[in-house]
Amino acid sequence: MFRTIEELIDKATAENKAIADIMIEQEMEVTGRSYLDVYKDMERNLEVMENAVEEGFDGVTSTTGLTGMDAVKMKKYIDSGKGLSGDLTLYAIAHAVSTNEVNAAMGKICATPTAGSAGVVPGVLFAMKEKHDVSREEMVRFLFTSGAFGFVVANNASISGAAGGCQAEVGSASAMAAAALVEMAGGTPEMSGHGFAIALKNMLGLVCDPVAGLVEVPCVKRNAAGASNALTAADMSLAGIESRIPADEVVEAMYKIGLTMPSALRETGRGGLAGTPTGERLKAEIFGGQ
Amino acid sequence: MKYKSVFDIIGPVMVGPSSSHTAGAARIGLLARSLFGEQPDHADIYLYGSFKDTYRGHGTDVALIGGLLGFDTDDDRIITAKDHADEAGMHIQFIEMEEERSHPNTALLHLVKGSDRLTVEGISIGGGKIEVVSINDYPISLSGNYPALLVFHKDTFGTIARVTTILGGHQINVSQMNVARKEKGDIALMTIELDEKISQEVIDEVAAAEGVDRVIEMKES
Numbered sequence: 001m002f003r004t005i006e007e008l009i010d011k012a013t014a015e016n017k018a019i020a021d022i023m024i025e026q027e028m029e030v031t032g033r034s035y036l037d038v039y040k041d042m043e044r045n046l047e048v049m050e051n052a053v054e055e056g057f058d059g060v061t062s063t064t065g066l067t068g069m070d071a072v073k074m075k076k077y078i079d080s081g082k083g084l085s086g087d088l089t090l091y092a093i094a095h096a097v098s099t100n101e102v103n104a105a106m107g108k109i110c111a112t113p114t115a116g117s118a119g120v121v122p123g124v125l126f127a128m129k130e131k132h133d134v135s136r137e138e139m140v141r142f143l144f145t146s147g148a149f150g151f152v153v154a155n156n157a158s159i160s161g162a163a164g165g166c167q168a169e170v171g172s173a174s175a176m177a178a179a180a181l182v183e184m185a186g187g188t189p190e191m192s193g194h195g196f197a198i199a200l201k202n203m204l205g206l207v208c209d210p211v212a213g214l215v216e217v218p219c220v221k222r223n224a225a226g227a228s229n230a231l232t233a234a235d236m237s238l239a240g241i242e243s244r245i246p247a248d249e250v251v252e253a254m255y256k257i258g259l260t261m262p263s264a265l266r267e268t269g270r271g272g273l274a275g276t277p278t279g280e281r282l283k284a285e286i287f288g289g290q
Numbered sequence: 291m292k293y294k295s296v297f298d299i300i301g302p303v304m305v306g307p308s309s310s311h312t313a314g315a316a317r318i319g320l321l322a323r324s325l326f327g328e329q330p331d332h333a334d335i336y337l338y339g340s341f342k343d344t345y346r347g348h349g350t351d352v353a354l355i356g357g358l359l360g361f362d363t364d365d366d367r368i369i370t371a372k373d374h375a376d377e378a379g380m381h382i383q384f385i386e387m388e389e390e391r392s393h394p395n396t397a398l399l400h401l402v403k404g405s406d407r408l409t410v411e412g413i414s415i416g417g418g419k420i421e422v423v424s425i426n427d428y429p430i431s432l433s434g435n436y437p438a439l440l441v442f443h444k445d446t447f448g449t450i451a452r453v454t455t456i457l458g459g460h461q462i463n464v465s466q467m468n469v470a471r472k473e474k475g476d477i478a479l480m481t482i483e484l485d486e487k488i489s490q491e492v493i494d495e496v497a498a499a500e501g502v503d504r505v506i507e508m509k510e511s
Contacts, residue, residue, distance in 0.1 A: 003291070027296050041297060048303045064347075103306035106349060106369055111309040113299045113417045118309075121300075143300050150299035155291045159299075160310050160416025162340040162394040168416070176299075213344025215307035266394065267311075268343040287346060 001026060005152050005193055005247040012189035019179070019189050020141035023148035042140050048110045049099065049122040056098025060105040064286050067216040068105060071098035089228050091130045096123025096227040100220040112143075113150045113159040113172055116208075116215045119223030120173035121146050124181055124230050138184060145180035149196050156248070157255035161208035161267040164258025166222060171203030171254065174226035178233040187238050197243035197250045199233035204250075205257055207265035209272025212283035218273055293419060294435065302418045304363040310395050311341065311348030314414030316368060319357015321422060321434050322399045322410040325508055330401035332381045333358060339394035341414075342386045354397060355382055363418060392423065408506075425506075428470045428479040432508070436465060437487045440506040441480040441496060445471050449501035450480060456499060457482070460492050477503060 002008040002022065012019050027038045057075055061068030074094040077083060083090045096119035103109045103118050112121040125142050128134050134142075150159065153172045158164040178199035179192040187195070203226070211217040243250070264271030273279050293299065304313040323329065335354055337345055345351050349368065355375050356368035367374055375382055393413040400409045411424040422432040425440060432438060443449045450469065457464060463485045471478035487509065497505040 001291070023296050030294055038296075042300065045297075045300055045303060106306045108303065108364060108366070109306055110301055110303050111313065111418055113309075115304060115306050115309040115312065115418075118306075144296060147296035147300040151293055151296060154293040154299060154417060154419075158416055160395070160414075162310060163416060210344070210347075212347050214347035263339075263394065267340045268394075269347070270343065 001030070002152070003155065005149065005196065005251070008148055008152065009189045009193045018141070018145070019148050019183055019192060020144040023144040023151070039140060042143050045110045046140055046143060048108060049125075052102045052107060052109045053095050053098045053122060053126055055107055056102045060101050060107060062101070062104040062216055063106070064212075064214060064216065066104075066211070066214060066282065067220050068101050070220065071101055085228075088127050088131045089231055091127035092123045092227040092231055093224040095126040096120055096223040097220055099123065100223040104214070104216045104220060112146065113154060113176070114161070114169045116161060116219050117169040117173035117223060117226065119220070120170060120226040120230065121177045121180070123223065123227035124177040127227075128181070128184060134184065142180045142184050145183045145192070146176040149179045150176045153251055157251050158258055163266065164255065165261050165266055166206040166208040167203050167254055168258055169208065170222045170226040171200055171206055174203055174230045175200035175233070177227065177230035178237070181230060181234040182237050185234065185238055191237045193247045194241070194243045195234045195237035197245060197247040198236055198241070199230050200247075200250045200254060201243065201245065202229050202233065204254055207261065207272050208267040209265055209274045210267065210269055211274050211279040212286050213267070213269030213274070214286075217282075292415065293417075298417060298419055302363045304418065305366060305368050308348040309418040310414040310416050311344060311350045312353045312368070313363040313418035314395065314420050315341070315350040315353035315397065316357040316361065316363050317418065317420045317434070318397055318399070318412035318414065319354040320360065320362065321357075321412065321420065321508070322401060322408075323358050323360060325410055325422075325425065325440070325506055326401045326403070326406070326408045327506065328403055329360070329378065329380060330358060330403045331379065332402040334383050334385060334400040336385045336387050336398040336400070338387045338389065338391045338396040338398070341395050341397055345384070351384055354399070358382070425479065427472065430468065430470055430479065430481045432481060432483070434508070436483045436485070438484060438508040439482045439488070439493070439496065440508065441482065442477055442503040442505075443480060444501045444503065445475050445478040446501055449499070452499045452501065453480060453496055456492065456495050460488070462486070462488055462492065
């Protein structure tokens with residue numbers, strides 16, 4: 001069983017396999033299930049993600065009204081052809097927002113690695129589908145690669161906003177997506193590791209400060225940021241740029257930053273944006289009667 | 291390692307909005323229900339830390355109720371769990387606690403049905419993953435990944451050996467075991483995680499062993 005990113009990359013490199021294969025093999029070993037069973041389960045998760053994205057583009061609004069309908073705006077904007085960023089980035093933003101709006105509206109999603117950060121990985125993945133017409137199998141494999149990196153973060157640091165802030169959720173998701181994107185684009189396992197490290201480094205210190213404690217503001221927009229950050233990191237890594245700090249040390253840094261973060265900034269809905277005058281006012285409006 | 295499967299990371303499929311505060315909460319409710327062995331008539335649910343601060347916005351309350359009703363993380367009925375609880379005659383009370391526990395996402399469930407009572411303390415550690423950290427105030431560590439036996443027994447010589455001998459006699463392999471007690475000589479709790487599910491016959495045999503007070507079976511969730 002791999003415990004670190006270094007071990008994961010070394011194993012993939014030594015056996016001349018993709019990280020997705022290492023993850024699938026480990027899952028088969030740990031659970032005693034067949035390749036087909038494991039693969040099918042992930043394909044089902046992919047279907048849930050697809051349905052969520054479509055639901056968001058049809059337009060959803062949360063019960064509080066704090067979030068919703070922005071995916072529709074983003075889609076219209078892309079269709080107008082006036083977007084400033086490239087198509088891949090625009091699609092990643094749109095799909096990330098769409099998924100997270102559905103999540104905020106208590107719709108059905110697949111946590112990747114959490115629900116609050118569920119837009120990042122599908123955001124990047126479906127952008128690749130729109131723009132580069134990747135196969136179904138490549139998409140499923142993308143999820144296994146993301147999962148392999150997330151697995152190390154979850155075991156060595158944290159993927160919980162209450163424990164480690166938003167860096168542990170959207171930060172982890174962004175790094176997972178960057179690593180998987182590098183692999184999908186033909187990069188080596190080592191390059192995936194650099195993509196992962198660069199993405200996570202750029203998200204270090206990010207606090208979890210949801211207004212009224214709801215997974216809405218700023219979560220939906222942070223998912224868009226996490227998705228575009230993943231593209232930035234993947235492109236840098238594919239260009240041959242390396243992270244000066246090894247991936248495992250970045251994970252450790254993220255963990256330690258989380259430990260020193262005050263509880264007001266760890267999913268309590270007290271500090272940061274939650275504590276702004278507008279944040280407090282929205283909270284009073286939402287829970288005023290309770 | 292706390293996370294063992296790739297589906298702990300890419301998953302669970304769930305009703306939003308939070309994997310720790312909604313899906314994890316549902317799983318704590320489900321696991322408590324499984325430990326209790328039936329649906330409670332009444333539950334006092336104590337919420338701590340981030341659970342206390344944000345449960346309304348995250349649907350933590352309805353997810354815990356949903357879990358107690360047997361709803362899984364992806365069951366839409368979680369959203370209307372309060373109505374389902376009313377229909378089922380299950381009464382739930384939430385109590386907000388100021389005290390800090392070992393983990394920011396902690397819920398303590400006190401379940402009642404007739405004269406049966408059970409207190410389960412669960413934590414939600416991220417991405418929908420949970421652990422049970424105490425039962426009736428006995429500290430334990432239980433992931434819910436494997437079937438388990440919880441054996442309350444007198445803290446006297448030989449009880450542990452008698453229980454493990456029964457399991458060994460039925461060729462049941464113990465994957466992990468720990469013993470906790472509050473005070474020396476008092477009632478202690480043996481937590482035994484097993485590789486596979488065991489039959490009622492074996493459970494009855496363990497329950498009848500000298501020194502054993504009560505046995506709770508936890509099925510794989």
